[in-house]
Amino acid sequence: MLQLEEWLALTHVKQLGPVAFQKLLDKFSSPGAILKAGRGELQSTGVSKQIIDGIHAPNEAAITQDLEWLQHETHHLITIQDAHYPKLLKQITDPPIVLYAIGNQTVVPELLSDPQLAIVGSRNASTLGKQVATIFAQKLAQVGLVITSGLASGVDGAAHRGALQAQIGSTIAVTACGLDRVYPAEHRQLAEHIAQQGVIVSEFPIGTSPKPGHFPRRNRIISGLSLGVLVVEASIKSGSLITARLASEQNREIFAVPGSIHSPLSKGCHALIRNGAKLAETVEDILEELQHHIDLSDSLPPSEVDQISSVNSQDPEHKKVLDSMGYEPINIDSLINRSGLGVEVVSSILLILELNGQVTHNGNGVYVRAYQA
Numbered sequence: 562m563l564q565l566e567e568w569l570a571l572t573h574v575k576q577l578g579p580v581a582f583q584k585l586l587d588k589f590s591s592p593g594a595i596l597k598a599g600r601g602e603l604q605s606t607g608v609s610k611q612i613i614d615g616i617h618a619p620n621e622a623a624i625t626q627d628l629e630w631l632q633h634e635t636h637h638l639i640t641i642q643d644a645h646y647p648k649l650l651k652q653i654t655d656p657p658i659v660l661y662a663i664g665n666q667t668v669v670p671e672l673l674s675d676p677q678l679a680i681v682g683s684r685n686a687s688t689l690g691k692q693v694a695t696i697f698a699q700k701l702a703q704v705g706l707v708i709t710s711g712l713a714s715g716v717d718g719a720a721h722r723g724a725l726q727a728q729i730g731s732t733i734a735v736t737a738c739g740l741d742r743v744y745p746a747e748h749r750q751l752a753e754h755i756a757q758q759g760v761i762v763s764e765f766p767i768g769t770s771p772k773p774g775h776f777p778r779r780n781r782i783i784s785g786l787s788l789g790v791l792v793v794e795a796s797i798k799s800g801s802l803i804t805a806r807l808a809s810e811q812n813r814e815i816f817a818v819p820g821s822i823h824s825p826l827s828k829g830c831h832a833l834i835r836n837g838a839k840l841a842e843t844v845e846d847i848l849e850e851l852q853h854h855i856d857l858s859d860s861l862p863p864s865e866v867d868q869i870s871s872v873n874s875q876d877p878e879h880k881k882v883l884d885s886m887g888y889e890p891i892n893i894d895s896l897i898n899r900s901g902l903g904v905e906v907v908s909s910i911l912l913i914l915e916l917n918g919q920v921t922h923n924g925n926g927v928y929v930r931a932y933q934a
Contacts, residue, residue: 565631566624567592568640572659572766573623574615579764581608582658586641623766630741630767635756637662637669645670649677653785653811657764661740664760672731672760676855677707678847679783679808681801682716682793683826688921689888690794690826691719693818693932697791698723700844702730705855709733709787711779712748712761716793716801721751725758732759735783737775739763744771780804781811788854789814791841795829802829805838814850816841821889878902882910886920886930893926 571577571585571592584606589595595603596616603613630636639646639660650656650673662669680698682690698708698720708724710717712734724732734755738744740763743752755761764782765775780803784790790808792815795801805815815838820827834840841847848855885891885899897907911928914920920928 564591564593565638566628567596568638568659569624569627569766570596570619571616572627573620574612576609577612577615579655579658581606581612583641583656584608586658591642623768627767635663635665636740637664637666639670639673645673647673647786649674649788650782650785653781655781656785657782660762660764661767662760662762663740663756665757668731669760672707672733673762673786675707676705676851677709677733677787678851679709679787679790679804680716680720680793681710681780681783681790681804682720682795683799683801684713684715684717685826686715686719686794687824687826688890688923688929689932690716690820692921694719694793695723695726696932697793697818697841697844697847698732699727699730701847702727702732704844704848705729706788706851707731707733707759709735709783711735711737711776711783712744712752712755714745714747718748718751720793721755721759725754733786734759734761735779735786736761736763736771737765737779738771739765739767739769741767742770776800777803777807781807784808784811784813787813788851789816789847791816791818791847792830792833792838793818794820794824794826795833796825797828797832799829802833805833815839816847816850818842878906879910879914882907882914883919883930886928888930888932890923890927890929893928896928 585595588606589598600613631638639662641656641658678701680694682694694716702708702724708720710720721732721734724730732755740761743749752761784804784807790805790813792801792805808815815833817830817833817838818841819830839850881900885896897904900907915922919931922928
């Protein structure tokens with residue numbers, strides 16, 4: 562059995578988690594030695610009978626499936642003994658023993674070890690929440706941070722897209738299933754884009770479907786790869802708070818974007834801030850904490866939104882409409898009342914602001930101001 566097949570054989574042993582796997586490696590040094598070990602030797606490490614049975618009866622069909630997947634030039638397997646295994650991830654208490662990865666062969670090891678910031682949040686994010694995630698991701702990517710997230714709907718997807726929009730940006734997506742499938746399916750095109758410009762990784766073998774128990778395991782990898790975690794919109798029971806807790810246990814920086822006191826999607830972020838997370842209103846709030854890990858010799862380049870905003874803010878009526886909007890969704894009738902401008906004037910200005918990317922129309926006459934980090 563080749564060395565790669567030996568790693569895969571152990572990866573497919575049911576109930577063999579990363580901690581027990583590492584104990585076996587510590588004792589026997591290599592997968593091959595583990596597979597050759599007798600029952601008594603294996604029992605001495607404290608592993609269960611079921612695990613020992615699995616070690617002595619490799620799942621040949623599953624191994625073959627993985628090997629066939631690895632035939633593609635953009636498909637990779639990185640083991641914990643590989644020189645390219647991410648050093649930061651290796652420091653957590655239960656690092657994954659293997660990482661399946663999709664990406665350009667020259668890019669994968671580099672990106673996985675580059676300075677990263679995780680951006681996570683609600684799957685049911687508001688329009689404003691997705692804008693915040695996109696802009697933060699774009700600007701942070703422009704100063705050299707790789708943006709890491711979980712490919713979920715809402716904030717995760719917005720963060721990946723923001724990083725990809727940056728001129729020099731890249732992103733890593735960590736999934737809770739095998740890399741032969743995309744979850745959620747709506748992100749298939751996004752996943753293809755990430756595979757071309759970034760990396761998609763998972764600890765789960767090919768053919769593994771997404772299950773509830775897989776997501777916390779995915780989250781520890783997201784935080785483990787990263788210097789810190791930024792939470793954008795999260796309810797009190799959000800999985801993003803699990804990622805933040807794991808980040809705290811891993812001694813990572815935790816940031817949270819505040820929101821409306823009336824929004825359920827702000828309560829998780831506010832709870833994090835009360836418990837010591839750094840309040841993040843701007844990109845600079847994050848860079849202050851991470852400046853020792855990244856090169857900030859180049860100043861933040863102004864985004865197109867910034868440039869447009871500076872021009873339109875000189876128009877008194879445009880500024881009046883923007884000031885009247887605040888940062889909460891507002892219908893056009895309320896905006897007319899607040900601004901004191903006529904319906905035709907407000908409608909015209911809203912159209913211009915929407916074309917400039919400064920406001921978004923949510924439908925039914927409701928608008929929201931674009932966030933600028």
